[in-house]
Amino acid sequence: MRKLFVGLAATVLLTGNVSGVGPAQAQPGPLPLRSWPGCPEDHPEGPCRWCPGDPPVQTGNIAVYPVVWDESICHTYYYVHSGQGNVAHNIWDGENPPPPPPWPPGLDFCPIPPWCP
Template identity: 60%
Template structure:
């Protein structure tokens, strides 16, 4: 195997590893997020019950004689069910639900086309600090 082919093989393996790590990071954030907030929705007497994910354990408790404007919110943020907010101004996402930047690159690595990889000759990696 020539030196050029070895370099291409190593570069391909590093790119695959970088994609795998990036994919794991994205899947963890997605799984943690759960049902995203949304609304406003409306419910009036005679409408079917609001879906909370489990109406037996997490029922909506509000006055069933009037119409309501409600929002889906993150778990444990609701005021009429664990994930349902009745009224205007629902709470924002919890602090842990925001964008998390990727971890820092090891020394000698650079970002290239959104993928981490070894820096080209003569280029110094990202500065730390």
């Protein structure tokens, strides 16, 4: 009888802990639409705006690829492909960012024709 009680108590405790993990981690409300601070919601790669006092521009790794620009003025910037930036590896400061690099040869085909543009 004692083993049954101990087993039942352990099961109730474990089940209670496991079932409580999910709801405790849930975030109320919808997910934020703006994943890039300073960027338009419908076009997150830019043009974006940063001014003194705003949070740092995210480059994917601020420690290795920090944004290097004049922090006393506002900037209009774009997120570009890695290696195409002029103030960080993926950040273009100013107007007219470079176009995306061309596709590698042989990768410009459509694997499923009805769904390709």
